[in-house]
Amino acid sequence: MPIDIVQQDTIASHIKRQCSPQPSVIVIGAGISGIAAARRLYDASFKVTVLESRDRVGGRIHTDYSFDCPVDMGASWLHGVCNENPMAPLIRGLGLKLYRTSGDDSILYDHDLESYMLFNMDGHQVPPQMVTEVGDTFKRIMEETEKVRDDHPDDMSVHQAISIVLNRHSELRKQGLAHEVLQWYICRMEAWFAADADMLSLKTWDQANVLSGGHGLMVQGYDPVIKALAKDLDIRLNHRVIKISNGCNKAMVTVEDGRNFVADAVLVTVPVGVLQANLIEFIPKLPDWKVAAIKDLGVGNENKIALRFDKVFWPNVEFLGIVAPTSYACGYFLNLHKATGHPILVYMAAGRFACDLEKLSNESTVNFVMLQLKKMFPGASNPIQYLVSRWGSDPNSFGCYTYDLVGKPDDLYDRLRAPLGNLFFGGEAVCMDDHQGSVHGAYSAGIMAADNCHKYILEKQGHMENPPLVSVRHEILETTIPLQISRM
Numbered sequence: 001m002p003i004d005i006v007q008q009d010t011i012a013s014h015i016k017r018q019c020s021p022q023p024s025v026i027v028i029g030a031g032i033s034g035i036a037a038a039r040r041l042y043d044a045s046f047k048v049t050v051l052e053s054r055d056r057v058g059g060r061i062h063t064d065y066s067f068d069c070p071v072d073m074g075a076s077w078l079h080g081v082c083n084e085n086p087m088a089p090l091i092r093g094l095g096l097k098l099y100r101t102s103g104d105d106s107i108l109y110d111h112d113l114e115s116y117m118l119f120n121m122d123g124h125q126v127p128p129q130m131v132t133e134v135g136d137t138f139k140r141i142m143e144e145t146e147k148v149r150d151d152h153p154d155d156m157s158v159h160q161a162i163s164i165v166l167n168r169h170s171e172l173r174k175q176g177l178a179h180e181v182l183q184w185y186i187c188r189m190e191a192w193f194a195a196d197a198d199m200l201s202l203k204t205w206d207q208a209n210v211l212s213g214g215h216g217l218m219v220q221g222y223d224p225v226i227k228a229l230a231k232d233l234d235i236r237l238n239h240r241v242i243k244i245s246n247g248c249n250k251a252m253v254t255v256e257d258g259r260n261f262v263a264d265a266v267l268v269t270v271p272v273g274v275l276q277a278n279l280i281e282f283i284p285k286l287p288d289w290k291v292a293a294i295k296d297l298g299v300g301n302e303n304k305i306a307l308r309f310d311k312v313f314w315p316n317v318e319f320l321g322i323v324a325p326t327s328y329a330c331g332y333f334l335n336l337h338k339a340t341g342h343p344i345l346v347y348m349a350a351g352r353f354a355c356d357l358e359k360l361s362n363e364s365t366v367n368f369v370m371l372q373l374k375k376m377f378p379g380a381s382n383p384i385q386y387l388v389s390r391w392g393s394d395p396n397s398f399g400c401y402t403y404d405l406v407g408k409p410d411d412l413y414d415r416l417r418a419p420l421g422n423l424f425f426g427g428e429a430v431c432m433d434d435h436q437g438s439v440h441g442a443y444s445a446g447i448m449a450a451d452n453c454h455k456y457i458l459e460k461q462g463h464m465e466n467p468p469l470v471s472v473r474h475e476i477l478e479t480t481i482p483l484q485i486s487r488m
Helices: 005-019 032-043 088-093 128-151 158-168 176-193 223-230 272-276 288-295 336-340 351-357 362-376 412-417 439-460 472-477
Strands: 024-028 047-051 077-079 097-102 116-119 215-218 234-236 241-246 251-255 260-263 265-268 281-283 297-299 302-308 319-322 331-335 344-350 385-388 402-404 423-425 484-486
Touching: 024 032, 024 251, 024 260, 032 047, 032 223, 032 439, 047 260, 077 439, 088 223, 097 336, 128 158, 128 176, 176 331, 176 344, 241 265, 251 265, 265 439, 272 288, 272 297, 288 297, 288 412, 302 351, 302 362, 319 362, 331 336, 336 344, 344 351, 344 362, 362 385, 412 439, 423 439
Parallel strands: 024 047, 024 265, 047 234, 097 484, 116 319, 241 281, 265 423
Antiparallel strands: 077 215, 097 215, 241 251, 251 260, 297 402, 302 344, 302 385, 319 331, 331 344
């Protein structure tokens, strides 16, 4: 019986697919966005090579084990402990535990107020009732900034909007210790964005699409997630990319020692700070609209100083805060002992203050932090070990995560994530649904870029039917096991 036309076309398509070379992709950056993209394409039988400038994987996720326990010196929270979080299947499948620091879905607070203890610069505890009352005032002030936004068509900074609110409503002004507590609340808000209030866009500061379920600290660190995604991938460490040349059919990537790598497509997931520093040459040059999008995005900075002690001498609360006359001078410690059982405090600094700390040596930084701690607890012992992050001056990052500058164009993120032929872009800055600055945002951006790259290459090879990408590894993890989250 003769073969009909449809059968002939099907057989021809099958033969063509079998004869087609294996699609190849180079992923630049082994942070979670890069390895999520690489994992996605590898599971789709693509030839994937990951080029990473550091001597480790993870990027701005870095779980340190030198304290004989995991300490995240970069990202450490899952923001949105719910099944809708794209990271949930992976975290569930790995059996990782989360410690709930807040059930509040607001971006004003990512930790519960009742687990704080605040002190003034003289070391006296702030009365809890005052903390609560000033917290209510702070909420009212931030709600009033919405009216300021409605009254002013042009964008302004959050700091300027707060000043307008306080001029309109003198009853919201605070004096003395209450003013210092208010500054501490502003400091906490600034820490969410890793930038000072005078840099934040009033138009968009509260428009983030925060997932439900509150915030969970990764008790075992993010390292198990990174290792699971990176398993079996071809990752080349200490490969600093200096040039990307892309043509119609192939792209070539040059690393610092002069070696070249060629593939069908390139997926760029390096931090925006690195792109802003022009450390990678693009041939042909990036179009002006792409360069402007990169330039118009703010890159925040947040650093951690982790201190390990021989014993616990502080109260059993999650956060210890220091109030001061300005938000710049406020500070806070995360108590890892409450969440993990290890005698560790982590001092956290954001914005300009984080940048200024990087100008000090590690020893001077620790001495400064210990001065703050000894104001609260005069009998505090000295740490037996310490770790200091320097994300702002790190040439592999030049900052932590992105935020919206005042006057940001509305189409900035669309231009950031837009591919250029066989050149695709991932990373936390280009994620959809306003999840910039989060691990799940970076992860989903990598998946999105991989899917777009997959579709592009298959269409170039003539495969018009484009089956959706489904990772076998992720299918296995799609279980009904709930996320393991608890609170002591």
